[in-house]
Amino acid sequence: MVRIELVGxxxxxxxxxxxxxxxxxxRGGINVVLGASASDxxxxxxxxxxxxxxxxxxxxxDDCDVTRDGPVRRNVARxxxxxxxxxxxxxxANLELPLRRRRGWxxxxxxRASDLADILGLQGALATRAGTLPAAERQLVALGRAFACADxxxxxxxxxxxxxALPERPAARAAIVALAAEVRASVVWATGDVDDALxxxxxxxxxxxxxxxxxxxxxDLLSAPATIELAAGIIDPPMNLLACAVQADGLRxxxxxxxxxxxxxxxxxxxGAGSLQLGVxxxxxxxxxxxxxxxLVAQLHAVEHRGAFRVASLRTDHLGLRVVxxxxxxxxxxxxxxxxxxxxxxxxxxxxxxxxx
Amino acid sequence: xxxxxxxxxxTARRVLALPGLLVVTALLAVALTxxxxxxxxxxxxxxxxxxxxxxxxxxxxxxxxxxxLQAAYTLAVLAVELPLGLLVALSLPRRGVWxxxxxxxxxxxxxxxxxxxxxxxxxxxxxxxxxxxxxxxGGLARxxxxxxxxxxxxxxxxxxxxxxxxxxxxxxxxVRRDGRLAHAARLDRLPxxxxxxxxxxxxxxxxxxxxxxxxxxxxxxxxxxxxxxVALATWVRTRVDxxxxxxxxxxxxxxxxxxxxxxxxxxxxxxxxR
Numbered sequence: 116m117v118r119i120e121l122v123g124x125x126x127x128x129x130x131x132x133x134x135x136x137x138x139x140x141x142r143g144g145i146n147v148v149l150g151a152s153a154s155d156x157x158x159x160x161x162x163x164x165x166x167x168x169x170x171x172x173x174x175x176x177d178d179c180d181v182t183r184d185g186p187v188r189r190n191v192a193r194x195x196x197x198x199x200x201x202x203x204x205x206x207x208a209n210l211e212l213p214l215r216r217r218r219g220w221x222x223x224x225x226x227r228a229s230d231l232a233d234i235l236g237l238q239g240a241l242a243t244r245a246g247t248l249p250a251a252e253r254q255l256v257a258l259g260r261a262f263a264c265a266d267x268x269x270x271x272x273x274x275x276x277x278x279x280a281l282p283e284r285p286a287a288r289a290a291i292v293a294l295a296a297e298v299r300a301s302v303v304w305a306t307g308d309v310d311d312a313l314x315x316x317x318x319x320x321x322x323x324x325x326x327x328x329x330x331x332x333x334x335d336l337l338s339a340p341a342t343i344e345l346a347a348g349i350i351d352p353p354m355n356l357l358a359c360a361v362q363a364d365g366l367r368x369x370x371x372x373x374x375x376x377x378x379x380x381x382x383x384x385x386x387g388a389g390s391l392q393l394g395v396x397x398x399x400x401x402x403x404x405x406x407x408x409x410x411l412v413a414q415l416h417a418v419e420h421r422g423a424f425r426v427a428s429l430r431t432d433h434l435g436l437r438v439v440x441x442x443x444x445x446x447x448x449x450x451x452x453x454x455x456x457x458x459x460x461x462x463x464x465x466x467x468x469x470x471x472x
Numbered sequence: 473x474x475x476x477x478x479x480x481x482x483t484a485r486r487v488l489a490l491p492g493l494l495v496v497t498a499l500l501a502v503a504l505t506x507x508x509x510x511x512x513x514x515x516x517x518x519x520x521x522x523x524x525x526x527x528x529x530x531x532x533x534x535x536x537x538x539x540x541l542q543a544a545y546t547l548a549v550l551a552v553e554l555p556l557g558l559l560v561a562l563s564l565p566r567r568g569v570w571x572x573x574x575x576x577x578x579x580x581x582x583x584x585x586x587x588x589x590x591x592x593x594x595x596x597x598x599x600x601x602x603x604x605x606x607x608x609x610g611g612l613a614r615x616x617x618x619x620x621x622x623x624x625x626x627x628x629x630x631x632x633x634x635x636x637x638x639x640x641x642x643x644x645x646x647v648r649r650d651g652r653l654a655h656a657a658r659l660d661r662l663p664x665x666x667x668x669x670x671x672x673x674x675x676x677x678x679x680x681x682x683x684x685x686x687x688x689x690x691x692x693x694x695x696x697x698x699x700x701x702v703a704l705a706t707w708v709r710t711r712v713d714x715x716x717x718x719x720x721x722x723x724x725x726x727x728x729x730x731x732x733x734x735x736x737x738x739x740x741x742x743x744x745x746r
Contacts, residue, residue, distance in 0.1 A: 164655070164659065166655050185658075186655065186658050186659050187658060187659070187661055191659060192659055192660075193655070193656060193659055195652045195656070197652065199652045199653045199656050200653075201653070201657075201670045201671070201674075202674050203670060203673075203674045204670060212660055212662070213659075213660040213661075216660050216661040216662060217660075217661060246674070257656075260656070260660070
């Protein structure tokens, strides 16, 4: 396994010439590149795999410059969004081929192919020609091929669940996590699917238009999204974003005054910013019985049932609020409720960028 | 672990491959040609340069010899054009200005006027054969008109030069569609022959099937006009009113196209697993 670093990489002419100023993928584990578009992550993998040679910048494997090396010397394996298999070969031959070409040991390759088939649920298809399988199973074969060589430097997965039907994705994710756990390679998984990123990643790098928007553990992405676009897009229900202003008496949200000194201090540090927004996740807000220093009064106007919980939609001073509630909580549409914003859950965004939280 | 994934595999059906369908189509076309040809067959003696078509009985002793000659010629053309087309297609540049330029250069023989090919056939090919003849010390047999080595060689040279670009273009577009598999094969460290076998050949098989059908139809389309082999048939084309024989050739072509369009979508759908 290697630590992969892309430094100042510029791509050949295209919509986003600069990939990112600096991108780092840790040794081992699953690093997810969450792109706003499919091309963001795919471009990144193309550069790592040596399929696309950057016009500027460097690709480093463990601080060793491999920018000019071809795909073979980099010792990487890859699965694509579309199932890429050798169509005329059997599933077993597909799974054996990468290992046999690298090591030449037929017995080891055969054993490894059987192990992979067990993990991926392909035991019954080992003798089947890969080209005749449905797309979802061909993709499993492609994933097996990518993970066949346990000692590859890196395994690159380019939106690998795109071809898998939604109901089968959790099982496929679990299979990939199991495969990743048993190899010694660094896994880089490019996707546009937030669920993939949040459920499998040990580290998430969010790319947008060739820029790293956020980089860190998935928990950070959930609790403190770096931009309001992420806050609105990756969490369900979306984070509440409330326009706010700092006045002499403290923080104002609509007509209400909130006692959030840390937010006020942060807002004063970015004085002059065009817009300030208070961000609070829906599951951090609480409906309480009595007013407090950090409560808003809001009128309930709809309740959405989500199985184990409910999402209450409220309005206060033309601002919408969504609150996650327990199914046992009494909620009456039209009533006014006190909604508490816990100080530790409050985030402040200035001009759309996280400045506190 | 991951139970339920890949559970249906027992139901995956082996399907008739697209190349197989196309070969069957080509054979059908050939058979049809053989059936249509006797409808109106001309004997085309060339005593002193004048062509005098005259009716004759179908399936006489010369018919089988002419058919065999025609089939051998077609096979020879295919044996050169298909591998050459695939190899050139694989070596064409894939990005940038050179990709477009190379396609334009490759396609150019398809646009050349007929007199250019006539010139090669009548002037260049005999001289090449003469040169080879002198090198071999007069070892090349030169007998009757339609068996004449230089005539056959001329047709062969022109056919390969003119129509290999078609095979190249068909293969080029087919193999370019599968750039990811080619990339994966490189990552798997497959040597070039295995990449051709496992990646490019399956990708180009459909295109090669189409090329085979078209080339067989093309070379055989001349055959019904004479029943005496491609060289003579093509040679006399511009000199005689082909009439019903040309209609027969046209019927073969149309039938072939219909046959091609019916199996192709079926085979493609099955291969996609839909």
